[in-house]
Amino acid sequence: xxxxxxxxxxxxxxxxxxxxxxxxxxxxxxxxxxxxxxxxxxxxxxxxxxxxxxxxxxxxxxxxxxxxxxxxxxxxxxxxxxxxxxxxxxxxxxxxxxxxxxxxxxxxxxxxxxxxxxxxxxxxxxxxxxxxxxxxxxxxxxxxxxxxxxxxxxxxxxxxxxxxxxxxxxxxxxxxxxxxxxxxxxxxxxxxxxxxxxxxxxxxxxxxxxxxxxxxxxxxxxxxxxxxxxxxxxxxxxxxxxxxxxxxxxxxxxxxxxxxxxxxxxxxxxxxxxxx
Amino acid sequence: xxxxxxxxxxxxxxxxxxxxxxxxxxxxxxxxxxxxxxxxxxxxxxxxxxxxxxxxxxxxxxxxxxxxxxxxxxxxxxxxxxxxxxxxxxxxxxxxxxxxxxxxxxxxxxxxxxxxxxxxxxxxxxxxxxxxxxxxxxxxxxxxxxxxxxxxxxxxxxxxxxxxxxxxxxxxxxxxxxxxxxxxxxxxxxxxxxxxxxxxxxxxxxxxxxxxxxxxxxxxxxxxxxxxxxxxxxxxxxxxxxxxxxxxxxxxxxxxxxxxxxxxxxxxxxxxxxxxxxxxxxxxxxxxxxxxxxxxxxxxxxxxxxxxxxxxxxxxxxxxxxxxxxxxxxxxxxxxxxxxxxxxxxxxxxxxxxxxxxxxxxxxxxxxxxxxxxxxxxxxxxxxxxxxxxxxxxxxxxxxxxxxxxxxxxxxxxx
Numbered sequence: 095x096x097x098x099x100x101x102x103x104x105x106x107x108x109x110x111x112x113x114x115x116x117x118x119x120x121x122x123x124x125x126x127x128x129x130x131x132x133x134x135x136x137x138x139x140x141x142x143x144x145x146x147x148x149x150x151x152x153x154x155x156x157x158x159x160x161x162x163x164x165x166x167x168x169x170x171x172x173x174x175x176x177x178x179x180x181x182x183x184x185x186x187x188x189x190x191x192x193x194x195x196x197x198x199x200x201x202x203x204x205x206x207x208x209x210x211x212x213x214x215x216x217x218x219x220x221x222x223x224x225x226x227x228x229x230x231x232x233x234x235x236x237x238x239x240x241x242x243x244x245x246x247x248x249x250x251x252x253x254x255x256x257x258x259x260x261x262x263x264x265x266x267x268x269x270x271x272x273x274x275x276x277x278x279x280x281x282x283x284x285x286x287x288x289x290x291x292x293x294x295x296x297x298x299x300x301x302x303x304x305x306x307x308x309x310x311x312x313x314x315x316x317x318x319x320x321x322x323x324x325x326x327x328x329x330x331x332x333x334x335x336x337x338x339x340x341x342x343x344x345x346x347x348x349x350x351x352x353x354x355x356x357x358x359x360x361x362x363x364x365x366x367x368x369x370x
Numbered sequence: 371x372x373x374x375x376x377x378x379x380x381x382x383x384x385x386x387x388x389x390x391x392x393x394x395x396x397x398x399x400x401x402x403x404x405x406x407x408x409x410x411x412x413x414x415x416x417x418x419x420x421x422x423x424x425x426x427x428x429x430x431x432x433x434x435x436x437x438x439x440x441x442x443x444x445x446x447x448x449x450x451x452x453x454x455x456x457x458x459x460x461x462x463x464x465x466x467x468x469x470x471x472x473x474x475x476x477x478x479x480x481x482x483x484x485x486x487x488x489x490x491x492x493x494x495x496x497x498x499x500x501x502x503x504x505x506x507x508x509x510x511x512x513x514x515x516x517x518x519x520x521x522x523x524x525x526x527x528x529x530x531x532x533x534x535x536x537x538x539x540x541x542x543x544x545x546x547x548x549x550x551x552x553x554x555x556x557x558x559x560x561x562x563x564x565x566x567x568x569x570x571x572x573x574x575x576x577x578x579x580x581x582x583x584x585x586x587x588x589x590x591x592x593x594x595x596x597x598x599x600x601x602x603x604x605x606x607x608x609x610x611x612x613x614x615x616x617x618x619x620x621x622x623x624x625x626x627x628x629x630x631x632x633x634x635x636x637x638x639x640x641x642x643x644x645x646x647x648x649x650x651x652x653x654x655x656x657x658x659x660x661x662x663x664x665x666x667x668x669x670x671x672x673x674x675x676x677x678x679x680x681x682x683x684x685x686x687x688x689x690x691x692x693x694x695x696x697x698x699x700x701x702x703x704x705x706x707x708x709x710x711x712x713x714x715x716x717x718x719x720x721x722x723x724x725x726x727x728x729x730x731x732x733x734x735x736x737x738x739x740x741x742x743x744x745x746x747x748x749x750x751x752x753x754x755x756x757x758x759x760x761x762x763x764x765x766x767x768x769x770x771x772x773x774x775x776x777x778x779x780x781x782x783x784x785x
Contacts, residue, residue, distance in 0.1 A: 195713035196723040219413045223468045231467065249469075251398075252405045252506070256467070294371060295464050301374050302465075305381035306416060306426060310621065310633070313419030321415040329414065331470075337417045 096120045096134035099174060101166060103159075104139035106177060107147040112137060114182050121178040124171035151181065155190040164207045167240040176206050214241040218248050220325045223258065224296075225289040231258040232286050234328050242269040246276045259284075296330040303331035314338075372457040379451040383431040383442050384477055386623070387534070387586065388616045392423045392472040392507045394581030395529040402503025404466055404473070406529060406580070411472045424475035424509060425465055429453055429490055433479030437536070437547040439591050441623045442479045452481065455494035459502050466506050473507030473529070474498070480513060480549075488516035488524070495527040507581075512562075514554035521558050522565060530581035530613070533559050538599045542592035546628060556610075559583060563611050582613040589642060590620035590634025597662040600645055604656045607649065617642045641666040648672055651704060652697045669758040674700040677737055678754055684737045685744055688724065689714050700757070701733030721745050732760045 097113050099105035101123040112135075113119035151158050158181070165177040180203035183191045194200045223231035231253070235242070242262045249258055250271050260269045261281055268281035314337050326333045393410030412421035430452035431442040441448055462474045476494060481487050491510055498504045510528035512521060525531060533555045537543045540552045562583055569578035585606065587599060599617075606612045620634040645666055648654040652673070659672050667675050677684060677700050686695050688710055696707040706729040713719060713727060721740045724731060736746030736753050747753050 193712040194716045195709050195727050196717050196719060198726070201726060218407075219411045219469075219472075221469050225468065233469070252403065253467070254399055254401065254403055256403070291371070291464075295468065298372070298374060298377060298461070299465060299468070299470050301377055302381055302425070303414065303416065303422065305378045306385045306422060308385060308416075308418045308420075308621070311418040311636075314417055316419030317415045317417055320412065320419075320421065331414060333414070333417075 098136045104144035107144040108140045109137040121174035123174045164210045169238040210239045214244045227287045234261045236264040376451045380428045384426045384428045388618045390423045399505050404506030423472045425471045426475040429478040430481040431479045432481050435480045435549045438626045459498045475509040477511035484513045484515040488513045488520040492524045499527045525579045532584040534586045538594040584614040586616040589617050596665040597660045600656045645672040685739045699737045
């Protein structure tokens with residue numbers, strides 16, 4: 095039996111209650127080719143049953159709901175199945191199984207969680223803000239996993255009362271700190287009126303990035319290993335040009351249109367979220 | 371706003387300093403901007419494979435010293451520039467706000483006099499902390515022979531300070547950096563260490579170098595052996611309480627008859643760092659790693675070399691060995707050791723388990739048993755060769771249609 099769920103916690107827990115005795119169960123939040131002769135069911139969240147299930151699991155392992163929230167943020171199609179196997183193991187043992195790294199289910203869950211937290215950790219460094227005319231900061235990003243709002247506490251602590259928006263252009267949503275509240279909101283396209291000096295600071299940053307490099311030591315593989323290419327897109331220092339992957343593409347001087355500037359000084363709006 | 375050309379000159383003169391870490395400070399944001407991230411944070415990587423964590427910049431590259439290896443030395447015709455404290459502060463805050471950097475790494479050539487230079491550095495970091503309310507990471511370079519009071523003042527505002535040894539012996543210092551000597555470096559280092567211990571003991575509010583001190587040594591510019599360098603390193607960790615010692619492969623930037631003309635090999639630097647890690651995190655003593663008048667072997671890493679000299683301890687059983695022994699197995703690092711400790715509480719581990727847990731067995735298999743089973747090479751004599759071969763991963767190369775002379779002549783029409 096294939097169980098489809100919408101990726102939310104409650105839907106997962108509801109589906110878990112249906113699926114955990116079925117050894118051939120496949121639990122998925124992604125699109126999956128239906129196999130002829132295989133039954134499938136779409137599970138929608140039953141909040142009451144989900145609460146009961148959550149309470150029981152929390153008794154068995156106080157930290158497992160935190161694990162679940164990280165697993166469900168994963169962008170991998172297999173996340174439902176990985177979570178199912180992991181929670182099955184907890185139910186089977188009746189206690190936390192976190193340390194049992196020799197078990198496939200535990201190891202897969204732990205590796206999946208690690209990929210999510212690793213990306214959140216990397217983005218703490220790789221996010222690039224632009225300053226808008228109002229002083230608020232805006233950063234577009236396209237993470238593999240749904241981690242935008244995990245970054246809010248980090249930036250909130252360091253930016254103090256400066257409002258900021260972390261825009262996940264891939265999922266079409268944003269994590270926002272408005273100076274007093276943190277919240278999530280759907281957001282597909284954003285048009286930002288940049289502050290007067292934004293381009294000058296970006297130019298200084300490009301200068302710095304170019305000057306701090308030691309050209310006689312070329313270790314592009316190492317560079318890409320530490321900073322995977324998929325994060326380069328929103329970086330004003332333009333690492334791909336520096337690495338020699340592309341001809342130098344300097345952002346053209348910002349074209350002013352009705353006083354509104356698009357981010358990166360280009361006249362094209364941000365890419366719409368690709369269909370997932 | 372700082373001029374672009376000034377930024378270029380001051381960055382290019384600062385970039386050979388290898389220290390880049392932003393770890394060790396838990397400074398909180400108390401009404402302003404910035405905080406410390408105890409594990410540090412890398413914000414970008416340059417094509418030379420190094421990370422950009424801090425805004426690494428000199429206040430001035432106009433130097434009265436004449437150290438042979440340095441491109442800012444007095445007798446070298448390089449363009450000179452200086453920045454004002456205000457310019458540096460503004461740059462730091464605006465870069466930080468955009469999440470380009472984790473903080474500031476401020477150094478300077480000795481401009482006019484050591485006291486004048488140190489005063490400028492202190493003024494800048496003070497301004498940054500007070501007027502600009504910046505609580506992010508600040509690494510300040512100490513200027514040798516500056517007034518001890520200025521040094522203390524600097525430590526109240528900076529997260530980390532460093533005096534660069536540059537050369538691992540007094541003799542080489544005399545030869546290549548005539549205005550520096552061991553005393554001018556060790557005295558302020560020890561002063562800071564003493565004051566930091568007192569400050570911590572008093573449990574007062576505020577900070578005094580929360581991330582401690584570091585230093586840097588150039589490797590390959592002078593004749594010292596690895597054994598000597600690592601002994602100095604160990605004494606710096608144990609006696610002066612340094613957090614890190616950085617090694618920098620000598621890169622020729624200036625011609626001088628006293629200096630080698632070739633770049634020192636990167637592999638030697640790598641081996642020194644490996645040995646440094648063994649000293650700090652794996653419970654090794656320098657005497658176990660290398661004799662004083664020898665270099666580390668280049669063909670295998672220092673832990674492998676130690677294991678091959680001490681085969682009487684091996685193989686160890688992964689299901690029973692204590693953590694200290696697991697950490698001494700070549701190829702098993704801190705993370706793998708922790709995974710093994712955690713997993714073996716529930717089940718008896720086999721090689722299959724280890725492989726799935728992503729414990730790297732390429733080197734380790736010669737030194738461990740799992741459930742009594744041994745998977746390594748039985749002939750001990752050939753282990754070293756295997757390990758050395760495993761060090762150099764084959765670099766697969768795309769075959770090119772146009773690489774043969776015939777193909778090239780076909781392209782160019784030249785015979």
